[in-house]
Amino acid sequence: MLNNYTVIGFTKQPLLTHMIEVVTTTKTTTAYEVLMSTYNVTSNASDVVEEETSVTNAAVIGTFLCLTIFLSLVGNVLVCIAVFTDRRLKRLNNMFIVSLAVADLWVSLMVMTFATVNDVTGKWRFGRVYCNIWISSDIMGSTASILNLCMISLDRYIHIRDPLKYARWMTWKKVAIAIALVWTISIIMSFIPINVGWHKSPGQAEVELPPEQCFLEISGTYAIVSSTISFYIPCIVMIGLYCKLYMYARAQVKSINRTLVHNQFGDSRGSGQSSKLSDHKAAVTLGVIMGVFLFCWLPFFILNLYEAYNKNTPFIVFQILTWLGYFNSCLNPIIYSIFNSEFRSAFKRILFPRSCQLCNQDQRNYRYGSPKKVKNGASSKNNSEYLTVKHENGSKASHDSNHPLVDERITAL
Template identity: 40%
Template sequence: MDGIYSSAGGDGQDVTNDTSWAEESNSKLSSRVVTATLLLLLILSTLLGNTLVCVAVAKFRHLRSKVTNSFVVSLAVSDLLVAVLVMPWRAATDVLGFWPFGGAFCDVWVAFDIMCSTASILNLCIISLERYWAICSPFRYERRMTRRGAFVMIGGAWLLSLLISFVPVQLQWHKDRGTLKQPGFNASGEEESCAPRLSRPYAISSSLISFYIPVAIMLVTYTRIFRIARRQIRRISSLERALGHAQSCHSPREASPKSSFKKETKVLKTLSVIMGVFVCCWLPFFVLNCVVPFCEPGLHGPGELPCVGQGVFNTFVWFGWANSSLNPIIYAFNAEFRRAFAALLGCAGSAVETLTLSNELVSYHHDTAFQGELVTLSYPQLLPHAVLGVEDTEGSSEKVSRVSSPSLGKVPPPASNAFH
């Protein structure tokens, strides 16, 4: 009887184990399907957005003619390479649960990952510098920012990205010495993961070059840009109010401090979106990138920092790469690019070979002989050249002065050094 009951109990236990195993397998399969779907959508959106930017600039002459678009194309190329050379291999690894491509390709992939991600961030940095120079010294910018100068800046960003990626990786400087001869392999002889433990010097130095120094530069430049834009908005608003009061044949225009505040708020929102998206995407990864080399693997004891789980680390890696899918929306979604995208996708019947003033932060539109309208950028026209090209605002102020001169006598335009 004991044997019977024991046998029956054993069979029941086997059935229970089989059921639990089946449920666990179904759960893992569902999780992998969801993961694969989300990652595929992210990769495709990154490919589509950045490809559209490159094709639009290549096809339409008025986009090619602007030096500032060279920086946007360089950014799009770096993000496109992230989607082609980096994302698919990690997506396959995350779905399968192990790295199936071999140890030799792992080093190549790591180098491409560092190079493309760094190039994307450095391109964002030089875009902020280019916009700051254009706004701070517009006349000097027009003289000196040639296509050759732009290519030198872009080449410098790519060269630096190459130097901190392929050289250290090929020389094995990036790996922690304790793990150089300890690759992890599964039962099939395939490497379990392609996530080498970085050496402390390389983790700190590469993070400084790839993120912390560029983000500091971007914070400074965009803060200065906001201050300059606010000063210019207030100056032009005061000219507009003077013009409205001087025109007795027209009702005074509504140009109050409230209107100026709204314009400043739009600029602040735009800059907040740009910096907010970038920092939210990349900051968590680079914090962990500097912390993980200083913590001990496995259980941590007193005085030792706990290590971050590989799943958490991988999630923040994808957050950083997701920035490459958002950059085309932020940096190439002005009116000119939207019309080009619509033409490429067959959504617009009219030609887009026209030059507009959508580049300007504040542009002047002459409605009548004695009346003008100052129009600020709309919120969707996000940076850089789509929003903060204030280099023409001096000309806008001069136009206001010329229009108002019959009634006011003379309203002096802003001095050429008003931005400093």
Template identity: 30%
Template sequence: MDFFNWTEGAFDTNSSAFDSFETVKLPVSKILLTITLSVVATLTTFFNCLVITAIAVTRKLHHPANYLICSLAVTDLLVAVLVMPFSILYILKEKWVMGEVVCTIWLSVDIACCTCSILHLAMIAIDRYRAITDAVEYSRKRTGARAGAMVAVVWLLSILISLPPLMWRHYSGDAEHEDQCIIIHHHMAFTLYSTLGAFYIPLLLILILYYKIYKAAQTLYMRREASRASRHSCMTNGSMIPSSYPAGDSDADCGPRSPDPISPPEKSFSEPSTEETPRKRDRERERVQASRKVFQSKSHRQESSSESRRSQLYQGPRISGSRERKAASTLGLIIGAFVICWLPFFVKEVIVNTCSSCSTSMEMADFLTWLGYLNSLINPLIYTIFNEDFKKAFRRLVRCSHYL
């Protein structure tokens, strides 16, 4: 098909459609739906542009770990700019009016960008898993070139996954759906290849990695709390009472141990000599009782001090528990948003393309498609809102700190 002839025809089609659009009044539900989808596309564009700008202009965010976040924002921005507007027009017209060439380009961008967005989430999970389980070694390998290579791998895999279904649709010669822009094929191999590569394998990888990330973070918190407990124990047992043990007899973890409380002099409890008078024995007995009271009061003060230190020490696990809950809630948001947005769409794809008698309405197909698009709006919020550096950068950009 000649591109210039097609362009002229497309403009003619659009002008005639526009004339008919003016004469036919749209229902209120269609208008509200169009406004809602347009707001989603606008917000997706705004937030992803905000993330990209924040990383570009903030020196503190120039870190290889944020390059994947920036690439994810670019991918979601492409979804908002190149995919969502055409989908809104498609839903509004209830048929494809922009020709076969634009349909092929739109489907290519749609499948490639959505697949790339999903694979970015899997790559971010891999990056975070390596950073928390092999922090010292991976910090040396976590360079800008390595992050760029990871981004290139994600885009390459996205193209390889999205290309075969498009090629099959291009050569199928299906004439029943000439006024629609969809991919229809009834081969199990294409369905499994596209759905497994674009969603199910990344989903399994994300679930496994984030579970390991949570367990590794939990282990790190427990080790830190155990280390703090050991230091507090050493301070309580080693610094409150001076030690009289030599260095060789000290405890391996806490240093010199404090000796047992020294009892009053043995002479005080020895049998009185025959030379002592009763008055002397009475004075000696009073001194012994006084020394016992002093010793008991000192021992009571030391015990109360150690109890207070132990009570402060038990605040550590509560702090650790709050951190674990925060980490678990963050991971839950990431996984939950991803599953809720994309799982229904890919379940529908498997059912419709493998069951000849199964079908869905256009309204349900559009709803599930836009539910997946919604993930491009949620991604920049989830992956940046819990980072203080991003929040400060956003405040400086929008100059509205009391809203963030």
């Protein structure tokens, strides 16, 4: 009995231990599976939320970028149509504005559209060959836009400083040469070095980007040369010209206003107030022009030089500053055209042709061409339409008060 009991007891003990181990193992496995299942559900829910947030952000960003492209296209197309369809705007100096609008249209169509797809989806979907074309188009369009702004500032400086000399000196041939020079420099700085590979350092030239990536890799030498020619030199020229132009305009606008008031009323009453208003308008317009230009492009070109030697800038920062420069193409039609009353009238005529009979009447009554001298015996009304302005060189010139040479000396700034 003792032996049997002992045997049975000894036999049952390992069996009980085994059963406990089995139950314990079963319970442990079940708890682990439940824990992992809960983690997977939580992880999947988190992934869904992150994916929905990513899609929402992409939709918002894509909508904003598409709106920017649309405004840039509409504004610059309106500028081109207005210049070529409005008699008052068919002047030599407006050809530089047309060239600027074409450059901004190029940036909108050939650069911003593909940049939107690339930045929103996070992948380049247009092939390796077009990647180089896209980068070259980006550099060419942006450079042409900046150089055209510089040409406009130079043209307006000469025009306002000595309008009679400008009328004799400036010809269609010279304007065409200046515009061709702008685009030639832009092409030389973009398509040639990008497609030949001059923009890369020897180490970068050996590395090929994956097909789904497309971004500009530049060496320090190319960054310095391209930034200097495309931005820093035009920027210094523009700032210098506009500062001199502003100082000259302050004195010249006062002189024109005094002469205008004197010819119309026989005295100089009210000239001080008119001069202050004109000075304020000139200061505000010049501030907007230079402020927007520097705000849009200066951060990018500073980063461009820094990034050439220090490859540690977050890519999102580079994207934001790049689009800030693109946004200048949207603002250029507003700054250089909407502030001009003649462009405003032309835009109204194009967008609302039925409600702009007054604009058409003004255009038919508009007289343009070099003003003629007033003959003896002319009426006082005709005499009052002409102004005699004394320039710094001591010469005198007669101007029609409705002529753009006089009007733009006050309003074209």
